[in-house]
Amino acid sequence: xxxxxxxxVAAAAGVARSTASRALSGAGPASAGAQARVRAAAAALGxxxxxxxxxxxxxxxxxxxxxIPEPNVLVLGDPFLTGMIIGTSEAFRATDYQVLLVIVRPDxxxxxxxxxxxxxxxxxxxxxxxxxxxxxxxxxxxxPVPKVYVGxxxxxxxxxxxxxxxxxVGDLATRxxxxxxxxxxxxxxxxxxxxxxxxxxxxxxxxxxxxGLPPGPVTHSPFTLAGGATAMTELLPxxxxxxxxxSDLMAAGAIKxxxxxxxxxxxxxxxxxxxxxDFARSASPPLTSVTNPAANLSARAAxxxxxxxxxxxxxxxxxxxxxxxxxxxxDSG
Amino acid sequence: xxxxxxxxVAAAAGVARSTASRALSGAGPASAGAQARVRAAAAALGxxxxxxxxxxxxxxxxxxxxxIPEPNVLVLGDPFLTGMIIGTSEAFRATDYQVLLVIVRPDxxxxxxxxxxxxxxxxxxxxxxxxxxxxxxxxxxxxPVPKVYVGxxxxxxxxxxxxxxxxxVGDLATRxxxxxxxxxxxxxxxxxxxxxxxxxxxxxxxxxxxxGLPPGPVTHSPFTLAGGATAMTELLPxxxxxxxxxSDLMAAGAIKxxxxxxxxxxxxxxxxxxxxxDFARSASPPLTSVTNPAANLSARAAxxxxxxxxxxxxxxxxxxxxxxxxxxxxDSG
DNA sequence: TTGTAAGCGTTATCAT
DNA sequence: ATGATAACGCTTACAA
Numbered sequence: 235x236x237x238x239x240x241x242x243v244a245a246a247a248g249v250a251r252s253t254a255s256r257a258l259s260g261a262g263p264a265s266a267g268a269q270a271r272v273r274a275a276a277a278a279l280g281x282x283x284x285x286x287x288x289x290x291x292x293x294x295x296x297x298x299x300x301x302i303p304e305p306n307v308l309v310l311g312d313p314f315l316t317g318m319i320i321g322t323s324e325a326f327r328a329t330d331y332q333v334l335l336v337i338v339r340p341d342x343x344x345x346x347x348x349x350x351x352x353x354x355x356x357x358x359x360x361x362x363x364x365x366x367x368x369x370x371x372x373x374x375x376x377x378p379v380p381k382v383y384v385g386x387x388x389x390x391x392x393x394x395x396x397x398x399x400x401x402x403v404g405d406l407a408t409r410x411x412x413x414x415x416x417x418x419x420x421x422x423x424x425x426x427x428x429x430x431x432x433x434x435x436x437x438x439x440x441x442x443x444x445x446g447l448p449p450g451p452v453t454h455s456p457f458t459l460a461g462g463a464t465a466m467t468e469l470l471p472x473x474x475x476x477x478x479x480x481s482d483l484m485a486a487g488a489i490k491x492x493x494x495x496x497x498x499x500x501x502x503x504x505x506x507x508x509x510x511x512d513f514a515r516s517a518s519p520p521l522t523s524v525t526n527p528a529a530n531l532s533a534r535a536a537x538x539x540x541x542x543x544x545x546x547x548x549x550x551x552x553x554x555x556x557x558x559x560x561x562x563x564x565d566s567g
Numbered sequence: 568x569x570x571x572x573x574x575x576v577a578a579a580a581g582v583a584r585s586t587a588s589r590a591l592s593g594a595g596p597a598s599a600g601a602q603a604r605v606r607a608a609a610a611a612l613g614x615x616x617x618x619x620x621x622x623x624x625x626x627x628x629x630x631x632x633x634x635i636p637e638p639n640v641l642v643l644g645d646p647f648l649t650g651m652i653i654g655t656s657e658a659f660r661a662t663d664y665q666v667l668l669v670i671v672r673p674d675x676x677x678x679x680x681x682x683x684x685x686x687x688x689x690x691x692x693x694x695x696x697x698x699x700x701x702x703x704x705x706x707x708x709x710x711p712v713p714k715v716y717v718g719x720x721x722x723x724x725x726x727x728x729x730x731x732x733x734x735x736v737g738d739l740a741t742r743x744x745x746x747x748x749x750x751x752x753x754x755x756x757x758x759x760x761x762x763x764x765x766x767x768x769x770x771x772x773x774x775x776x777x778x779g780l781p782p783g784p785v786t787h788s789p790f791t792l793a794g795g796a797t798a799m800t801e802l803l804p805x806x807x808x809x810x811x812x813x814s815d816l817m818a819a820g821a822i823k824x825x826x827x828x829x830x831x832x833x834x835x836x837x838x839x840x841x842x843x844x845d846f847a848r849s850a851s852p853p854l855t856s857v858t859n860p861a862a863n864l865s866a867r868a869a870x871x872x873x874x875x876x877x878x879x880x881x882x883x884x885x886x887x888x889x890x891x892x893x894x895x896x897x898d899s900g
Numbered sequence: 901t902t903g904t905a906a907g908c909g910t911t912a913t914c915a916t
Numbered sequence: 917a918t919g920a921t922a923a924c925g926c927t928t929a930c931a932a
Contacts, residue, residue, distance in 0.1 A: 239926085240925065242929090252926090259927085261928090284926065285926095288926055290924090291928080292926080292927065541931055
């Protein structure tokens with residue numbers, strides 16, 4: 235009735251439990267005959283090893299957590315995050331590891347998240363959408379499970395991260411707008427407590443400076459459609475002729491606001507987004523966007539974590555990996 | 568150095584391990600003094616119980632799986648699925664359960680998925696995007712962990728599911744198109760092995776019949792942007808004056824194709840989608856769409872599963888829950 | 901090659 | 917109320 239155990243398999247095969255274990259795992263000696271009988275018995279009984287018992291004995295869970303600490307659940311609709319989820323799940327597909335998606339919010343009881351980060355629950359973790367200010371992040375940082383960050387963590391430094399060159403993201407977007415003749419270039423930024431937001435904004439500001447243009451206003455809002463829409467509303471009085479928007483999803487919101495005001499996107503106001511998402515391609519007008527390659531980043535993060543888990547490397551063996559973004563030109567900017 | 572165990576806590580508090588266990592869990596007697604000393608010791612050491620050991624002893628993992636068996640990873644970008652992920656994670660937030668996102672593909676080694684579905688790994692599972700034809704689904708069905716389906720499973724019936732009334736989805740969409748004067752109404756459907764697709768298509772067909780109109784052509788494709796785009800290309804020779812598209816994401820693809828052919832969406836060809844997603848609201852033209860309330864469905868599925876897990880109810884105590892969809896009228900149809 | 905036995909870190913049952 | 921002690925189901929020395 236209930237799940238068969240290794241003892242059941244061993245009994246059915248007429249061997250000891252340890253022999254059955256070796257025969258199934260392949261670790262340690264096992265005669266061909268025993269091997270065959272044990273495998274047959276396991277198949278006949280529909281045996282699947284109890285993962286809790288296995289983890290307890292081996293101190294390995296063969297699970298990794300993909301941790302997304304997000305104050306605003308709507309952010310999960312962001313193509314970058316879904317890209318991270320898909321990419322990470324892809325990256326571990328060929329491995330023995332199972333990926334657990336852990337979504338945390340700052341107002342959650344920290345104990346629950348901490349339980350997930352117990353070294354016997356997951357062997358490692360990939361942390362995305364890291365907010366420097368969260369209490370959760372400080373707590374999680376203490377936990378002894380190996381962690382790789384997607385997006386440079388901030389303010390506490392580490393080698394264990396992969397990131398896109400966000401300074402360059404801001405530069406590419408802004409330079410394009412300058413070259414198209416824009417002179418009043420505003421910025422719709424993400425939350426102020428993220429390193430990526432800080433760097434993209436710095437890139438925007440410095441490129442304007444180099445071009446001898448005054449920096450337009452900056453607004454910070456969550457990486458959502460609504461965030462972009464309200465941010466654009468706030469910026470309208472400035473009468474910008476271009477806006478660097480730090481995500482395509484926000485750009486979609488900003489464009490919606492502009493259209494509601496009858497403003498011609500791509501002519502009166504140019505827009506450049508970030509992510510080069512599906513949405514950017516199918517928007518009207520199609521959105522000029524700077525890449526933020528989730529698939530690439532998640533593959534790198536996965537490999538980096540696997541080096542720590544399977545190759546016994548340490549944080550000192552690893553150097554951060556920085557990917558260069560690319561500007562994809564379409565009609566909006 | 569390594570994670571402290573209950574023995575360490577007990578030693579520090581000067582009590583036996585069993586006393587420490589009772590003091591922390593609250594189950595069983597414990598004097599106020601012992602309680603205090605144990606709690607203090609646990610806090611001082613930063614003790615977190617080893618989940619594997621706990622699971623092994625209690626036969627409860629306090630984890631539930633959200634299983635998405637998807638042949639096509641791109642489908643994860645679908646707002647309905649992200650809505651399910653968000654909604655499920657929300658629904659279990661206030662509980663002791665941790666949600667594991669499990670993405671499976673038909674060509675995966677079935678063993679890996681089966682390991683996840685071991686009764687000691689998860690206490691229960693919510694299954695979405697169920698494809699009737701998958702080998703994986705048949706295997707998973709055997710596993711003894713309680714499963715609640717979002718979307719009526721097919722072909723094997725069960726009481727343990729929540730769903731939107733998909734027959735009505737097709738009816739509402741098609742009736743709207745008929746009332747707007749459309750006469751050549753085609754259908755862009757999802758994969759043919761899903762119950763929802765079958766029912767939505769049946770609703771479309773029957774409503775056309777009731778209106779005395781001939782059924783236009785049906786095409787089946789994956790629930791993706793690209794799927795919708797190519798489906799629309801195939802339908803163009805029929806010269807439809809309206810299309811019922813079974814997801815907003817596919818509708819986005821279909822609209823893109825129409826615009827590339829210079830066809831006026833909302834006048835020459837009317838479109839009604841399904842999901843009432845963010846995208847539908849911000850599309851241009853805004854997309855008329857039938858609701859497919861992911862938040863509602865995931866909350867119901869979670870409650871249904873909790874009845875099985877926490878209230879000792881059985882499949883016989885539970886009846887399916889069917890939610891009625893609503894038509895949201897915008898400019899496209 | 902195989903079997904015996906000792907953990908892994910909890911909870912739960914039983915005396916005390 | 918508390919403390920031994922036996923599970924839980926597996927892996928892994930160590931003996932045979």
